[in-house]
Amino acid sequence: MSAITLGAVRPRFRPRRISPARWGLYAFILITALYFLLPLYVMIVTSLKPMAEIRQGHLLALPASPSLAAWVKAWTSACTGLTCEGIRTGFFNSLRILLPSVVISIVVGSLTGYALSLWRVRGANILFGAMMIVAFIPYQVFIYPLVRVFSFTGLGQSLATIVTIHTIFGLPTMTLLFRNYFASLPVELFKAARIDGAGFYQIYARIMMPMATPMIVVAVILQTTGIWNDFILGLVFAGRDNLPMTVQLNNIVNSTQGERAYNVDMAATLLTALLPLVIYFGSGRWFVRGIAAGAVKG
Amino acid sequence: MERSNVDITKLQIGFGGLKVLENLDLHVDASEFLVLLGPSGCGKSTLLNAIAGLIEVKGGQIRIGDRDVTWAEPKDRGIAMVFQSYALYPRMSVRKNLSFGLKVARTPQDEIDSRVGEAAKMLRLTELLDRRPSELSGGQRQRVAIGRALVRHAGVYLFDEPLSNLDAQLRAELRVEIKRLHARLGATMIYVTHDQIEALTLADRIAVMQGGVIQQLDTPKKIYREPANRFVASFVGSPAMNFLRGRILRDGAPVFIAGDVRFDLNGYAFRIPPSDAPAILGIRPEHIEIVGSEHPSAVTARVEMVEPMGADALIWCRLADGTAFSFRADADAKAGAGDSLALRFPAEAFSLFDDQSGQRL
Numbered sequence A: 001m002s003a004i005t006l007g008a009v010r011p012r013f014r015p016r017r018i019s020p021a022r023w024g025l026y027a028f029i030l031i032t033a034l035y036f037l038l039p040l041y042v043m044i045v046t047s048l049k050p051m052a053e054i055r056q057g058h059l060l061a062l063p064a065s066p067s068l069a070a071w072v073k074a075w076t077s078a079c080t081g082l083t084c085e086g087i088r089t090g091f092f093n094s095l096r097i098l099l100p101s102v103v104i105s106i107v108v109g110s111l112t113g114y115a116l117s118l119w120r121v122r123g124a125n126i127l128f129g130a131m132m133i134v135a136f137i138p139y140q141v142f143i144y145p146l147v148r149v150f151s152f153t154g155l156g157q158s159l160a161t162i163v164t165i166h167t168i169f170g171l172p173t174m175t176l177l178f179r180n181y182f183a184s185l186p187v188e189l190f191k192a193a194r195i196d197g198a199g200f201y202q203i204y205a206r207i208m209m210p211m212a213t214p215m216i217v218v219a220v221i222l223q224t225t226g227i228w229n230d231f232i233l234g235l236v237f238a239g240r241d242n243l244p245m246t247v248q249l250n251n252i253v254n255s256t257q258g259e260r261a262y263n264v265d266m267a268a269t270l271l272t273a274l275l276p277l278v279i280y281f282g283s284g285r286w287f288v289r290g291i292a293a294g295a296v297k298g
Numbered sequence B: 001m002e003r004s005n006v007d008i009t010k011l012q013i014g015f016g017g018l019k020v021l022e023n024l025d026l027h028v029d030a031s032e033f034l035v036l037l038g039p040s041g042c043g044k045s046t047l048l049n050a051i052a053g054l055i056e057v058k059g060g061q062i063r064i065g066d067r068d069v070t071w072a073e074p075k076d077r078g079i080a081m082v083f084q085s086y087a088l089y090p091r092m093s094v095r096k097n098l099s100f101g102l103k104v105a106r107t108p109q110d111e112i113d114s115r116v117g118e119a120a121k122m123l124r125l126t127e128l129l130d131r132r133p134s135e136l137s138g139g140q141r142q143r144v145a146i147g148r149a150l151v152r153h154a155g156v157y158l159f160d161e162p163l164s165n166l167d168a169q170l171r172a173e174l175r176v177e178i179k180r181l182h183a184r185l186g187a188t189m190i191y192v193t194h195d196q197i198e199a200l201t202l203a204d205r206i207a208v209m210q211g212g213v214i215q216q217l218d219t220p221k222k223i224y225r226e227p228a229n230r231f232v233a234s235f236v237g238s239p240a241m242n243f244l245r246g247r248i249l250r251d252g253a254p255v256f257i258a259g260d261v262r263f264d265l266n267g268y269a270f271r272i273p274p275s276d277a278p279a280i281l282g283i284r285p286e287h288i289e290i291v292g293s294e295h296p297s298a299v300t301a302r303v304e305m306v307e308p309m310g311a312d313a314l315i316w317c318r319l320a321d322g323t324a325f326s327f328r329a330d331a332d333a334k335a336g337a338g339d340s341l342a343l344r345f346p347a348e349a350f351s352l353f354d355d356q357s358g359q360r361l
Helices: A002-008 A020-047 A051-055 A069-076 A088-117 A124-134 A140-152 A159-184 A187-195 A200-211 A213-229 A232-237 A245-254 A262-288 B044-052 B094-104 B109-122 B138-150 B168-185 B196-202 B220-225 B230-235
Strands: B006-015 B018-028 B033-037 B059-064 B079-082 B156-160 B188-193 B205-210 B213-218 B242-251 B253-258 B261-264 B277-283 B299-308 B312-318 B324-330 B340-344 B351-354
Touching (some): A020 A262, A051 A262, A069 A262, A088 A200, A088 A213, A088 A245, A088 A262, A124 A159, A140 A232, A159 A213, A159 A232, A187 B079, A200 A213, A213 A245, A232 A245, A245 A262, B006 B044, B033 B044, B033 B196, B044 B188, B079 B138, B094 B109, B094 B138, B109 B138, B138 B168, B168 B196, B188 B196, B196 B220, B205 B220, B213 B220, B213 B230, B230 B277, B242 B324, B253 B277
Parallel strands (some): B079 B156, B156 B188
Antiparallel strands (some): B006 B018, B205 B213, B242 B277, B253 B261, B277 B351, B299 B312, B299 B340
16 A cells, blocks of 8 residues: 555655765865864874884874873973973963953953944944954054053053953954844844843843853853963963963973973873863854744744 | 723924924723724834833823823833734743743732733643743744733733734634733733734724824724725725725716716715815725616626635726726626626715825815
């Protein structure tokens, strides 16, 4: 019975053979992937080899007896300038800079973005265009004036200074990100909340921010990678006790006493890159989710 | 439940140099169902938003329940509102959507529970209370939005095109539900729509608006039967009213001349004494009837097209001078394209308008 009905249905067209264009596409993707994965591969295998094996020069060979000795050394006892406590101090410094900077810049940025999303006057788009451009001005231009400002105000180099700096530089992007998202929400949502008696901050905290989860994820990724990878601002504004991981990594890699410990350098570099990698892999699914579903029509 | 009247005097609203409403007066009785009807951009939504306190007014006064609320915050006006896009809080469950306003107002929890329970029961939402808006259908979402308004126990309920996002069948269902709700609560309701069927079925009174001005404010029956001007006549009614261009002639008794066809005006209730002048004759499709050709006031017309509509048929005709019009006939009326028909245009069903001003004569 069912066989008869199935037979009556015309089979849907489905290409069985993969066309040459497809092959070309796959080949391109494969080569691109290899191009970016090869350095990573070299770094990982090198970090697992002892120096004696590295000296033989077989860059691509797998380690004869993989060992984590270089990783332990990079973490606990590699010399970063005068002290030899490994890169871990840098890791925790970076964390102490990262956490408040990310939280404060997102809170302030989303709040200004929310306020600006309600501000719909003529010329607003020009202003936002200008903010966009400002966000792309190289930091270096601001460094000298900012150093003068911070020394004049007596703040100098400290954890608070570097957190302030990261917050300021993060603001244009964060503000625009959240403004554009909030401006895309139906105004009626805001009106309904006003009729329900919620005030400016209540609407922000209880209605807007819970809806902005995808934006918060994007903001966390942008800010975390940006702040974690920062070198020059940390070097200039953090002060000697708070130097971030990137600065300490540079100190390890560029310290030139005797033989260059490639395995330790590689391990230290991978350790430094670990956090942004984890963030990227861990947050992917949030992008795909339609969080705002059901807010309005369908 | 409190039932407030609404009094609007000399209301002015503008954005920049653009005047949307100017010197608008409107009175809504307590427990009345008033519909603001008009095409998009006529100012009806602006007026509703002004009553809700969501846009600033430039002048005039708004009183709700005999309290001047012109400058009051939306929450302090004793109003509740339902929006076209539902505007449910997407990250909250239905229960939290309903109770949010009461929570903000620090209502005691047992009072919140009883009000939410009551509204949910009235709108058949009890099973849906723990769902998110995204898990509901369009009709259910709009019922939640209505529920969110009901729990406020407001003096006036405002509806901003609440059914426009729904498909035809749901719209008809929810329309009945809103009407039932009004009958049950006896609450004051102001309802904005561009759909004249909604207006005619729901309203105690309809305010037809165009260009920021109320064109006519009356009961649905009056609006339909005696439109105050050509705009109201053409906007209300589907299929639309027919308009014939011609002139009034006082030839003893007044007659209307269109081309070489004479329409007897005996029986038409003139508002002002007729004078010889160009005018427009309006007549609704259901008022024209087929008669025998020997009928004294029969008018001959040629059938162009027949549109069967189920219960009846819409027949499109042309007069001898080419004027096109349509009329409603029995579904089994024997008429086909090319046929010649004798028709009667009853004067008591006419609407005559001044050719220049468009005002009813």
